[in-house]
Amino acid sequence: MxxxxxxxxxxxxxxxxxxxxxxxxxxxxxxxxxxxxxxxxxxxxxxxxxxxxxxxxxxxxxxxxxxxxxxxxxxxxxxxxxxxxSLLGRRGGGLVERAHVEQWLEAEGQSFNPPSSTLVFQLAFAPQMGLPQDPAAIVLNEGKLAKVLDVYERQLQESRFLAGDEFSLADLSHLPNSHYIRAGGKEELFTSRKHVARWWEEISMRPSWQKVVEMQRTPPA
Amino acid sequence: MxxxxxxxxxxxxxxxxxxxxxxxxxxxxxxxxxxxxxxxxxxxxxxxxxxxxxxxxxxxxxxxxxxxxxxxxxxxxxxxxxxxxSLLGRRGGGLVERAHVEQWLEAEGQSFNPPSSTLVFQLAFAPQMGLPQDPAAIVLNEGKLAKVLDVYERQLQESRFLAGDEFSLADLSHLPNSHYIRAGGKEELFTSRKHVARWWEEISMRPSWQKVVEMQRTPPA
Known part of the structure; x- marks a missing residue:
């Protein structure tokens, strides 16, 4: 190992x-x-x-x-x-390409993550833990996330991935929360937006993420 | 220019x-x-x-x-x-030193910023905007921030700055919210913790930050 x-x-x-x-x-x-x-x-x-x-x-x-x-x-x-x-920008892309990845990685951490984390807890973990869901928190954070995804929709109309033509750490960082939100019945946040839907299909089908999903389904040894 | x-x-x-x-x-x-x-x-x-x-x-x-x-x-x-x-680690410090800065910069963004941003709004901006303060939000986020600062206290007992012996972007990134929280009457969150207090004194007295505070006091042209 x-x-x-x-x-x-x-x-x-x-x-x-x-x-x-x-x-x-x-x-x-x-x-x-x-x-x-x-x-x-x-x-x-x-x-x-x-x-x-x-x-x-x-x-x-x-x-x-x-x-x-x-x-x-x-x-x-x-x-x-x-x-x-090319996860932090292509080797020849220089520091501007890295900066564009950092910009969208920070957008994930600062704008996407707060509402999506709350939704992950409410939709996926609260039911597993036998805790009641908070419908008001779900509605509030769905609205916040929708506004973030509206910005993504415009960006993804311009480029294949968030930071440009290559899959990067910025895209990868969205996989965990998005996966649970979709599995929790809120696929429409993604499917109702044409370019976000296309982007999600592409990034979530990567062998790396498929392997992570398989690991999540396997009980720990 | x-x-x-x-x-x-x-x-x-x-x-x-x-x-x-x-x-x-x-x-x-x-x-x-x-x-x-x-x-x-x-x-x-x-x-x-x-x-x-x-x-x-x-x-x-x-x-x-x-x-x-x-x-x-x-x-x-x-x-x-x-x-x-040395804001992202000393030039000879290699990628491990940069990673330690990144680690504490992420701690700022993910753990320190959420409660401190709410406090900044409640203590500084709401009064300026003529909006009522939300005492429950203040108490809740003061408690959350106190727990974060307890972790910082232990770290700052070990090292002069968050990521080691040099002032870095990780320290710098804490200046804006901390400044407003202290000015808003909650200095004790910082002064009641010996090493956090020493750290704040040192980072806030840097000429760069003093200049920013001066710019904040100057009405825009």
Whole structure:
């Protein structure tokens, strides 16, 4: 096995973001399950590598990191010559191309993620945990997400992917939450927008993401 | 004047993040005010460079960008040899040092920013706009922010700055919201934590940030 270890369950959106990135980059990794129902993410040992008590945590030889988007950037920089080489912009694309990926990766983190995370919790995790759904929160965040997707629709009319003609970390970062929102019965947010629908079909059919979905369906060892 | 233009009012936290970065990097820039009270950020021309209708937007010759943290990364990469050279990790620090900056910059964006943004609105902007404050929202987000700052306290006991011994973009990115929260009467969130207090004193006294505060006090031309 390689030197890379991911700590956390694949069903976590943030964990699955890192797994998709590692698979795109053809980086071999170990996956150590963290049983959140047993509060393993709040244990003293885990807090040493993830002080917020969240998943994932990440280790590559002597380097430990947290925050899924920071981990993804590190993987792309460290393993620049392996697998998909254009996740942070094409090698010859220079810093402007990287900046366009960063711009849409930040749009994901700042505009797409807040409402979509709430929807993921309400639509997917609350029912699994036996918690009641909050219909007002669903309506409110569906509205917020719709406005974000309206901007994406205009962008995706201009270019095949968010940051240009190549699939990048900016697109990849949208996969986890979008997957749960669609599975939770809100496909229409995506299918009602022509270019967003086309984009989702293309990015979600990538072998890397299909493999992550398969891992999510497999109970942890 | 240089080729760099920032669009947006300095009183906006996201605009001031970019200004602080440009000042650290000794990059000359033009500042174009966007009068949000006249909805200039929703005008068709502005939406061409900032499709979400938010501030700031940024231009450097033919490159336009949005999202303050993405703009800051671009400035650091483009003007690598100017001004402060360790905002994304020291030049010889390699990708692990950059990854540690990215990790804490993401912690700012994902953990610190959500509760602190709400507090900034409630404590600073709502009174200015003649809107009533929401005491429950203040209490809730103060509690959330306190938990984040508890993690920072432990980190800042280990190192002078969040990502190590050098001031970085991760520290800089906390200045705008922290400034308003302190000015809004909630200094204690910072002063009650020994290492957070020491850190805040050091980062807020930097000439770059002092200059931004001065710009915030100057009415737009």
């Amino acid at each position: 390689g030197s890379v270890t991911v700590y956390g369950p694949p069903i976590s959106p943030a964990v699955s973001r890192v797994l998709a990135c590692l698979l795109e980059k053809d980086v071999v990794f170990n996956l150590v399950n963290i049983d959140m129902s047993k509060a393993q993410h709040k244990s003293p040992d885990f807090l040493k590598i993830q002080p917020f008590g969240q998943v994932p945590a990440f280790q590559d030889e002597h380097t430990t990191l947290f925050e899924s988007r920071a981990i993804c950037r590190y993987i792309c920089d460290k393993y620049a010559d392996r697998g998909n080489r | 240089g080729s760099v233009t920032v669009y947006g009012p300095p009183i906006s936290p996201a605009v001031s993040r970019v200004l602080a970065c440009l000042l650290e990097k000794d990059v000359v820039f033009n500042l174009v005010n966007i009068d949000m009270s006249k909805a200039q950020h929703k005008s068709p021309d502005f939406l061409k460079i900032q499709p979400f209708g938010q501030v700031p937007a940024f231009q450097d010759e033919h490159t336009t960008l949005f999202e303050s943290r993405a703009i800051c990364r671009y400035i650091c990469d483009k003007y690598a040899d100017r001004g402060n050279r």
